[in-house]
Amino acid sequence: MPTAPLALLLLRASRWFDHQLLDRLEQQGWPRLSPAQSLVFAHLAPDGVAPATLARRLGTSRQATQDLVAGLARHGLLELVADPARQRGRLVTLTHAGQTLARDARAILADLEESIGAERAGALRDLLDDVGGCGQPDQH
Numbered sequence: 001m002p003t004a005p006l007a008l009l010l011l012r013a014s015r016w017f018d019h020q021l022l023d024r025l026e027q028q029g030w031p032r033l034s035p036a037q038s039l040v041f042a043h044l045a046p047d048g049v050a051p052a053t054l055a056r057r058l059g060t061s062r063q064a065t066q067d068l069v070a071g072l073a074r075h076g077l078l079e080l081v082a083d084p085a086r087q088r089g090r091l092v093t094l095t096h097a098g099q100t101l102a103r104d105a106r107a108i109l110a111d112l113e114e115s116i117g118a119e120r121a122g123a124l125r126d127l128l129d130d131v132g133g134c135g136q137p138d139q140h
Helices: 006-027 035-042 051-058 062-074 096-116 118-130
Strands: 078-082 090-094
Touching: 006 035, 006 096, 035 051, 035 062, 035 096, 051 062, 051 090, 062 078, 090 096, 096 118
Parallel strands: none
Antiparallel strands: 078 090
């Protein structure tokens, strides 16, 4: 059997992490989130992010991003607030509940990394940091 392409292995690993994360969050009493909704959390900035910037980071349309944000707002996890730097501008930010969910998610992800071993997780991180600026913050 031929070796699977690295891109496929990375995609499968990403989906495994996300599936484990979403299942464990639900077990802790959080609402069931979709993989698309969980991606939103990965692209938020501590002080919020403009909806158009979030759409670029997600690689989705503004309408699709708006729908994701609206769904997460209905769960009480995100909110749109006035952007102090732009008149009539808005920022997507975490609510207090959203911050708590993000903290819980970080703990779960740390546990998942630990389950594959600190040395192996560190080696993967080092390799991926070197690939195409994966370790660099999104500059969009």
